Amino acid sequence: MMKKNVLVSAAVLALGVGSMFLTGFDSAATVDDVIANYTEASSNVDGLSAAADIDMKMTLGIAYEDAGASMNLDMSFDGTMDIKCIKDPLTVGVAADFNVSAMGEEMKMNLQTYMVPGDDGAWDAFTYVDDGTGGVWEYEAVPAEQMEELQKLMEEAQLDPGKLPIEYTMSDEPTDVNGSACYHLATSITYDVLKPFMEEAMAAASTEDQDETTMAIAESMLSGMVFNMEMDVDAESYLPLKATLNMDGSDFSEFSQMMGFAFATTDEDGNDVIPEATLEIPTMVMNFTYDYSAPSEILVPAEALEAKENPGTSQDLDDIEAIAEDTLAELESDAE
DSSP, X not given: OOOOOOOOOOXXXXXXXXXXXXXXXXXXXXXXXXXXXXXXXXXXXXXXXXXXXEEEEEXXXXXXXXXXXXXXXXXXXXXXXXXXXXXXXXXXXXXXXXXXXXXTEEEEEEEEEEEEEOSTTOEEEEEEEEOSSOEEEEEEEEOHHHHHHHHHHHXXXXXOGGGSSOOOEEOSSOEEXXXXXXXXXXXXXXXXXXXHHHHHHHHHHSOHHHHHHHHHHHHHXXXXXXXXXXXXXXXXXXXXXXXXXXXXXXXXXXXXXXXXXXXXXXXXXXXXXXXXXEEEEEEEEEEEEEEXXXXXXXXXOHHHHHHHHOGGGSOOHHHHHHHHHHHHHHHHHHHO
16 A cells, blocks of 8 residues: 655635735736746745635536436535644644535544654654544654655745746736735646646655556546636735635546446446446635744644654554545445
């Protein structure tokens, strides 16, 4: 089973409304000017705190044509995330609370992730997941050379958006974010733009076999998706203060096909029966706000540290995989 290193990177996007009379806004500035200043300002950030809220609603239709059976699964997902990050040495803390509703069942989830410098140049990654029935802390050591590669990729992708093959548009008038005048930028990103960076990141974090498998899955899931992003960049500091992301205009047909395989079953003769699946996501919105007062330190909870000192107390990855397989089996059974 593939191990996943925990890395956090925040998107920089947002929507706002403002006035021409706000100070600090240069009406003669171009998109290139703002992106260039944003790139320089971002490179000097020592740390940040970010808050995010997420709202997603989706319907998955499953139809077994030969059997004349079909069903619709309505699902919703909403929650909040608090992110803290120190640049040098890279230290990250994330706390998230999510509400998940599917097939008439509701579940509350709490997730926590910490990545902090460890021993001998390595990093310590701690992860906690509680699905409402109790959770356990997981620990994983991330080698220094792996972290160096990942940090390099993060810097290239995040701190110089001017290098990305993306076209931005900018509003003529400023937006107002808590009294600060901002430049309002917008863009749309497709999987073709993201693919090269994903390939590099996976090459740094995975083995060759894992890399190929993960990329194949990612391409199936993301090939038709569109990420519409907007951000408000402070006219004084040139740092994003608010951001938003939605997926309006995305084509989920490839992802739907993959979901059909997940609900495959067999007929009385032992033949595979793969249903037709259709996925609709009418709502998928993420909003972010940023604070660039770097946290002085990020403290790992004592319970998480115990997972490093006593690894036998944490849940084995094989156990987690078994739980996931059992959950999928239950969904397939309900579909039949």
